[in-house]
Amino acid sequence: MEKYQVNIKLSSIKKNKDAGQTTTFLPGRKTASFEAYQLPEYFKHEDNCIINEWTEMDGIKKDFKGVIISEDLIQKCIEEKPNVNISVDFERQYIIHAPIPEYSYDYENIKVNCSYCGKKIFTKDLKADEFWDGENEYYSNEICPECGESDCCDLIYETIKDALKRAGKN
Numbered sequence: 001m002e003k004y005q006v007n008i009k010l011s012s013i014k015k016n017k018d019a020g021q022t023t024t025f026l027p028g029r030k031t032a033s034f035e036a037y038q039l040p041e042y043f044k045h046e047d048n049c050i051i052n053e054w055t056e057m058d059g060i061k062k063d064f065k066g067v068i069i070s071e072d073l074i075q076k077c078i079e080e081k082p083n084v085n086i087s088v089d090f091e092r093q094y095i096i097h098a099p100i101p102e103y104s105y106d107y108e109n110i111k112v113n114c115s116y117c118g119k120k121i122f123t124k125d126l127k128a129d130e131f132w133d134g135e136n137e138y139y140s141n142e143i144c145p146e147c148g149e150s151d152c153c154d155l156i157y158e159t160i161k162d163a164l165k166r167a168g169k170n
């Protein structure tokens with residue numbers, strides 16, 4: 001089987017500023033609590049806010065407290081600054097993952113020959129899949145997109161260490 005070396009695209013190497021981190025924060029939903037002597041008419045109970053408390057005197061409602069449940073209404077309060085005190089809470093959502101590597105990079109897309117059908121194919125077009133060969137579970141990253149044979153060529157992927165050396169950065 002023909003052997004090919006697939007190099008890292010030097011221009012694609014990026015140093016990750018969050019290298020080593022195992023958590024990523026996602027933009028969470030915003031809610032806000034509010035307090036106001038009088039509420040603007042666009043505060044609609046159970047539509048964009050929940051009014052929890054108020055006092056009533058001589059038939060006039062005042063001193064409202066509650067929660068804003070619409071991000072649009074929070075935005076409106078931030079921009080228009082009505083006479084409403086709001087305090088915004090972020091729901092802190094995050095995911096835990098394997099540590100972010102020091103570098104991210106892409107490999108060159110090179111042309112190789114399939115050792116089964118002989119067609120010229122690009123490494124980016126190779127498919128990956130799992131197989132069961134009757135005895136063992138088996139994984140191939142080098143499935144020919146033309147004839148469907150697994151391990152259709154022998155690829156050696158450059159390591160980031162070697163690529164950095166080649167780039168003169170290490």
Ligand SMILES: [Zn+2]
Nearest residue numbers: 114117144147
């Ligand atoms: Zn093939």
